[in-house]
Amino acid sequence: MSAFTVLIPARLSSSRLPEKALADIHGKPMVVRVAEQAAKSAAERVIVATDHADIEAACQTHGIASVMTAATHESGTTRLAEAAAKLGLPPDTVVVNVQGDEPLINPQLIDRTAALLVENQVPMATAAHPIRDLAEFLNPNCVKVVLNAAGNALYFSRAPVPYPRDAMAASSQALPAGFSPLRHIGIYAYRAGFLQQYAGLAVSPHETDESLEQLRVLWHGYPIAVEITETAPAAGVDTAEDLARVRSVFQEYA
Numbered sequence: 001m002s003a004f005t006v007l008i009p010a011r012l013s014s015s016r017l018p019e020k021a022l023a024d025i026h027g028k029p030m031v032v033r034v035a036e037q038a039a040k041s042a043a044e045r046v047i048v049a050t051d052h053a054d055i056e057a058a059c060q061t062h063g064i065a066s067v068m069t070a071a072t073h074e075s076g077t078t079r080l081a082e083a084a085a086k087l088g089l090p091p092d093t094v095v096v097n098v099q100g101d102e103p104l105i106n107p108q109l110i111d112r113t114a115a116l117l118v119e120n121q122v123p124m125a126t127a128a129h130p131i132r133d134l135a136e137f138l139n140p141n142c143v144k145v146v147l148n149a150a151g152n153a154l155y156f157s158r159a160p161v162p163y164p165r166d167a168m169a170a171s172s173q174a175l176p177a178g179f180s181p182l183r184h185i186g187i188y189a190y191r192a193g194f195l196q197q198y199a200g201l202a203v204s205p206h207e208t209d210e211s212l213e214q215l216r217v218l219w220h221g222y223p224i225a226v227e228i229t230e231t232a233p234a235a236g237v238d239t240a241e242d243l244a245r246v247r248s249v250f251q252e253y254a
Contacts, residue, residue: 002094004114004189006043007083008034009076010100012052016238021055021100023243026250030237031055032062033103033250041107042114043096049083075213076100077188081199084192091193094118099186103246104234109187112227117189120225122152123197124217125189127227128182134175136183143184143212145226153224156184156212182226185233188214194222 010031014020021031028036031048038046048059051071059066067086073079080097089095096114098105109127117125128145136142140158148154155161160181167176175181190198204219206212217224237243 002114002118003044004094004096005089006038006041006046006096006098006110007080008038008046008048008098008100009079010048010050010055011071012055017240017243020237022058023237025103025247028062029058030103031100032058032064034098034100034105035059035064037103037105037107038098038110041110043110047083047087049079077195077213078199081195084195089192091191093192095190095192095195097188099236101237103237104249105187106233109229109233113187113189116225116227122223122225123190123194124222125225125227126153126214127185127187127229129185129229129232130180131183132175134173137175137181145182145184147182147226151226153218153226155218156210156214158210182228183232185229
């Protein structure tokens with residue numbers, strides 16, 4: 001497969017879990033655990049893009065490459081655009097954005113998302129998996145994606161889409177048989193050149209309404225290819241309960 005670079009956006013500020021990137025997971029900060037997991041992929045290199053000297057120091061202590069970026073970025077994607085520019089990545093470099101709170105991310109998912117970008121010759125790729133639970137489908141914290149015939153994203157939403165009107169009217173206790181909506185997985189691949197384009201695009205109204213940065217790409221007419229996985233990935237860390245769960249996983253395999 002084509003060579004690619006993993007960039008991990010990691011800011012110190014976090015509203016639900018203070019200083020989440022530095023949370024200890026069995027002796028190492030979470031951002032280091034994420035980088036170590038990403039390094040199990042086929043990536044040529046893994047680099048943390050941060051806004052704080054404490055995260056930079058943690059990376060240095062554990063031998064993880066990092067690059068400092070501004071503290072004013074409104075999204076991880078614009079942070080990576082700055083990082084790619086500072087690193088001097090050529091425009092055709094494939095970059096995979098691995099979220100800084102995903103210490104259990106599957107390295108094969110990283111590889112597949114990078115490969116999808118190259119195979120489909122699109123500016124951006126991401127991933128999704130089938131939703132099989134009604135509560136998850138209705139949960140606004142579960143981001144849904146609707147695809148077109150080519151397997152590219154039509155729209156991302158926190159709302160339950162697509163909505164099977166007649167089937168749900170007949171019974172609202174479970175998802176209708178044969179109905180398989182898709183939950184978006186927050187991993188992205190792009191060319192370094194497109195990262196610079198993204199940073200220059202105007203913010204879209206849908207992006208603001210839904211609080212979903214990828215909608216900026218669709219608003220401006222760029223396709224996003226979507227890798228479909230049959231199973232849900234291990235959940236990331238947003239809360240103290242999530243952190244306890246992840247710590248228990250690392251404890252088990254320590």
